[in-house]
Every structure is written in C-alpha cells, then in structure tokens.
Amino acid sequence: MVESSGFQLGVVGSLALSVASSVSIVICNKALMSTLGFPFATTLTSWHLLVTFCTLHVAQRLRFFESKSIDTKTVVLFGLLNGTSVGFLNLSLGFNSIGFYQASSMTKLAIIPFTVLLETLFLKKTFSHSIKLALLLLLLGVGIASVTDLNLNLLGSIVSVLAIATTCISQIMTNTIQKRLKVSSTQLLYQSSPYQASILVATGPFVDRMLTGQNVFAYDYKPLVLAFIVLSCLIAVSVNFSTFLVIGVTSPVTYQVLGHLKTCLILSIGYIMLHDPFTSRNIAGILVAIFGMALYSYFSVQESKKKSANDTLLISQMAKETAPLFADQKS
Numbered sequence: 436m437v438e439s440s441g442f443q444l445g446v447v448g449s450l451a452l453s454v455a456s457s458v459s460i461v462i463c464n465k466a467l468m469s470t471l472g473f474p475f476a477t478t479l480t481s482w483h484l485l486v487t488f489c490t491l492h493v494a495q496r497l498r499f500f501e502s503k504s505i506d507t508k509t510v511v512l513f514g515l516l517n518g519t520s521v522g523f524l525n526l527s528l529g530f531n532s533i534g535f536y537q538a539s540s541m542t543k544l545a546i547i548p549f550t551v552l553l554e555t556l557f558l559k560k561t562f563s564h565s566i567k568l569a570l571l572l573l574l575l576g577v578g579i580a581s582v583t584d585l586n587l588n589l590l591g592s593i594v595s596v597l598a599i600a601t602t603c604i605s606q607i608m609t610n611t612i613q614k615r616l617k618v619s620s621t622q623l624l625y626q627s628s629p630y631q632a633s634i635l636v637a638t639g640p641f642v643d644r645m646l647t648g649q650n651v652f653a654y655d656y657k658p659l660v661l662a663f664i665v666l667s668c669l670i671a672v673s674v675n676f677s678t679f680l681v682i683g684v685t686s687p688v689t690y691q692v693l694g695h696l697k698t699c700l701i702l703s704i705g706y707i708m709l710h711d712p713f714t715s716r717n718i719a720g721i722l723v724a725i726f727g728m729a730l731y732s733y734f735s736v737q738e739s740k741k742k743s744a745n746d747t748l749l750i751s752q753m754a755k756e757t758a759p760l761f762a763d764q765k766s
Contacts, residue, residue: 475639550688
C-alpha cells in the first residue's frame with residue numbers, strides 16, 4: 436500500500452514537473468523569438484540537448500545516478516529517431532502556409548490517434564470505448580481552441596505526416612525501452628541525448644536557414660539574447676528529463692494528453708500575461724478540452740484500479756490452488 440502511494444506521488448510529481456517546465460520554456464522561447472528576434476528554433480533545440488547531456492554527465496560523475504549500458508544499436512537508433520522527429524516538426528511548421536501555432540496544434544492533434552493506432556496494431560494494446568470518447572472530446576476541444584486555418588500544401592502535408600510518425604514511434608520506444616531494458620528515464624536520456632544533439636547540430640543551421648532565410652552564425656548575439664538562450668537551455672534540461680520520466684511511468688498517450696493540457700495553459704497564460712488575442716471560441720475549446728482530460732483521467736484511474744483488483748484476485752486464487760499441494764508435500 437505504501438509502495439503504491441509512493442508510485443502515485445511519483446507520477447503526480449513527474450506530471451507537475453513536465454507541465455511547469457514546458458509552460459516556462461514556451462514563455463521563455465516566445466520572448467526570445469518574438470520579442471528579441473531570435474528565430475532559430477532547430478539550432479536552439481540542439482543546444483538544449485547538448486546542455487542536457489553535459490548536465491547529466493556532471494550529475495553522473497557526481498554519482499547522482501548510475502549509468503547503465505544500453506545496446507549501442509538501440510540507443511543510436513532511438514537517439515537519431517528523436518532528433519529527426521524534432522527536425523521534421525520544425526520543417527512542418529515552416530512548409531505549411533498556416534500560422535506557426537496553428538501548424539503546431541494540427542500536428543499535435545494527429546499524434547494521439549496515430550499513437551493509439553500504432554499501439555493497437557503492433558503492441559496489441561486495447562483502449563476502451565470510454566477512453567476513446569474522452570480522447571475524442573479532448574482533441575475536439577483543442578482543435579476548437581487553437582486551429583483556425585486548414586490551408587495545407589502537399590509538401591507541408593508530407594513533412595507533417597513524417598513528423599507525426601517519427602514522434603509517435605520515438606515516444607512509444609521511450610516507454611518500451613525503459614520497461615524492457617529496465618533503465619530509468621535519466622539513464623536513457625543520458626545515453627541517447629548525444630545522438631539526438633548530433634543530428635540537430637549537423638542539420639539545425641540548414642533547417643533554420645531554409646525556414647527563416649537567416650544565418651544563425653551571422654546573428655548579432657546581444658547580451659540579453661544570450662541570457663535568454665542560457666535560461667532556455669537550463670529550463671530545457673528539466674523539460675527533457677520530465678518528458679522521459681512521464682512517458683516511462685505512464686504511457687505515450689497520457690503524455691500527449693498532458694501536452695494538450697499545456698496547450699490550454701499556454702493559451703490562457705498568453706491571454707492573461709502576454710495579452711494575446713482571445714475569443715469565446717478559445718474559451719469554449721479550452722473548456723471542452725479540460726472536460727475531455729478530466730474524463731480521460733477518471734476512466735484511466737478506474738481501469739487501473741480494475742486491473743489491479745483483477746491481478747490481486749488472480750494471485751489470491753493461485754495461492755489457494757497451490758496451498759493444498761504444499762500441504763500434501765508436508766504430510
């Protein structure tokens with residue numbers, strides 16, 4: 436019972452850390468890109484991963500966690516896939532004619548159903564009708580709140596599909612690798628972050644040049660811009676760590692549900708603190724999304740309790756069946 440309570444507190448803590456760090460980095464990056472005019476999102480992400488690796492390396496040397504060897508082929512493939520998904524996500528935002536935020540929301544909306552499809556087909560995971568209804572309400576709400584224009588082009592659509600596919604597969608692999616190889620989120624992130632960073636360091640300047648028409652190496656790095664870049668990288672350590680942590684202790688679908696909660700929070704904070712435009716449609720969409728999230732959480736908890744009760748009953752029945760055998764052996 437105590438172990439179960441500790442696990443639940445760990446899940447709540449990881450979810451809270453993920454929400455807080457993600458909302459913080461969005462606000463920081465919005466100031467960096469919109470206010471200070473630093474548009475190089477892919478290159479910035481590569482710096483995030485480099486700082487994350489360096490931080491974890493120092494933590495490992497100080498024995499805050501124990502490094503665990505993972506099959507090289509697995510960790511390289513996983514790291515490169517994660518890095519590629521980030522590149523495709525940024526490209527999809529640039530190639531589609533809709534606004535940056537709307538394109539991001541469209542891509543995120545497609546990730547949940549695609550993840551459910553992949554887990555159903557390849558991992559034989561089942562989702563109840565209640566869970567599917569809750570996810571449908573959630574997606575509907577986020578769509579109402581954030582998507583205003585659906586003008587996609589062929590190239591943009593292809594890149595978006597690649598972004599969705601690589602993101603879903605990498606998130607499923609995050610959960611699967613941690614459970615199958617019995618590695619912690621910290622150990623997996625430490626092993627894979629150099630490979631994620633390497634592909635973005637190599638491709639980031641070219642992707643950003645293609646999207647912005649500017650050269651990251653020719654940018655005028657003023658002290659305030661550098662300060663926000665450093666702050667963004669420090670927050671990113673928490674974002675990357677909490678992402679692996681949440682997917683490891685819950686599931687890729689739950690992580691995406693949490694991502695839409697962040698979307699609603701960012702919309703609300705943008706209106707309250709940054710005075711972004713806000714309409715009755717935004718409010719209605721956020722309310723529908725929150726209702727969908729509440730239903731998803733409720734049904735997930737109920738199904739988890741039911742599964743736990745069934746497991747306990749099964750163990751009890753097995754104990755009763757084996758008890759006479761031990762009695763016979765003693766006699």
